[in-house]
Amino acid sequence: MRRLQDRVAIITGGASGIGRATALRFAAEGAAVVIADIDRDGGQACAEEISAAGGKARFIETDVGRESDLQRMVDGALREYGGLDILYNNAFRNTPGAAADITDEDWDGTLAVTLRAVWKGSKLAIPHLLKSETGVILITGSVHSIVGFAGSAAYQAAKGGVLSLTRALSLELAPKVRVAAILPGAVKTPGLRAVPADEHAEFLRQVPLGRNGQPEEIASVAAFLASDDASYITGAGIVVDGGYTTH
Numbered sequence: 001m002r003r004l005q006d007r008v009a010i011i012t013g014g015a016s017g018i019g020r021a022t023a024l025r026f027a028a029e030g031a032a033v034v035i036a037d038i039d040r041d042g043g044q045a046c047a048e049e050i051s052a053a054g055g056k057a058r059f060i061e062t063d064v065g066r067e068s069d070l071q072r073m074v075d076g077a078l079r080e081y082g083g084l085d086i087l088y089n090n091a092f093r094n095t096p097g098a099a100a101d102i103t104d105e106d107w108d109g110t111l112a113v114t115l116r117a118v119w120k121g122s123k124l125a126i127p128h129l130l131k132s133e134t135g136v137i138l139i140t141g142s143v144h145s146i147v148g149f150a151g152s153a154a155y156q157a158a159k160g161g162v163l164s165l166t167r168a169l170s171l172e173l174a175p176k177v178r179v180a181a182i183l184p185g186a187v188k189t190p191g192l193r194a195v196p197a198d199e200h201a202e203f204l205r206q207v208p209l210g211r212n213g214q215p216e217e218i219a220s221v222a223a224f225l226a227s228d229d230a231s232y233i234t235g236a237g238i239v240v241d242g243g244y245t246t247h
């Protein structure tokens with residue numbers, strides 16, 4: 001029996017990187033997957049790849065910063081697949097900038113996509129997750145959720161916020177719905193391009209495993225957390241960082 005057989009999952013930011021790898025993995029584990037992303041080409045390509053391999057997937061164009069899009073995303077999952085078991089809040093925006101420099105617009109835009117949308121998407125999904133026997137909310141945080149970095153104050157604040165929100169949601173939804181955050185270190189995705197090369201090299205020097213993670217190494221943790229194998233985990237932030245935060 002595949003671990004997510006017949007479960008219905010929404011993955012935001014599912015067109016690329018960690019979200020894409022997780023969509024492929026969830027589908028291989030038997031889930032029907034809604035890929036919610038602003039990237040129409042990437043999202044459709046991911047859904048087609050899953051369908052071609054015999055899995056179930058639909059792309060729903062979604063800007064998680066817009067409540068009407070989030071509603072359409074949830075409604076679409078219900079309409080296509082008749083329920084909702086897993087919401088994976090994974091989309092993000094990272095506008096670099098120190099706290100002293102960042103503009104109001106960049107601060108608000110980063111928080112809207114990286115933190116507020118996690119709350120709002122969860123809020124819209126909760127009534128449906130409560131009807132599931134196996135409801136799970138997953139959230140992609142970051143090592144930024146637990147240690148400090150200079151130069152990306154809004155992203156840092158948002159990623160700290162999502163770990164706190166994970167804890168709040170886990171208490172509010174227990175015992176019906178489990179909630180967990182995944183806190184990646186450096187993972188080789190298109191999203192990593194935003195990190196300046198010298199900062200990335202310095203980060204990697206401090207990674208005991210000595211390399212970037214691969215998106216599939218986050219997807220495997222997401223599949224575990226979404227499944228009954230993680231039935232006693234809620235409220236946790238699972239660090240997947242090659243050992244970076246052990247220093």
Ligand SMILES: NC(=O)c1ccc[n+]([C@@H]2O[C@H](COP(=O)([O-])OP(=O)(O)OC[C@H]3O[C@@H](n4cnc5c(N)ncnc54)[C@H](O)[C@@H]3O)[C@@H](O)[C@H]2O)c1
Pocket residue numbers: 012013014015016017018019036037038039042062063064065090091092093113140141142143183184185186187188189190191192
């Ligand atoms: N790659 C890393 O090193 C790393 C490290 C720590 C945390 N993370 C986190 O992992 C998650 C995924 O990042 P990734 O590295 O796979 O990035 P990525 O850029 O490869 O993928 C992000 C996806 O989110 C989508 N997206 C952006 N804004 C959106 C919006 N408003 N609405 C819907 N979709 C939107 C993009 O189109 C893209 O498909 C993010 O939450 C990120 O903060 C990544």
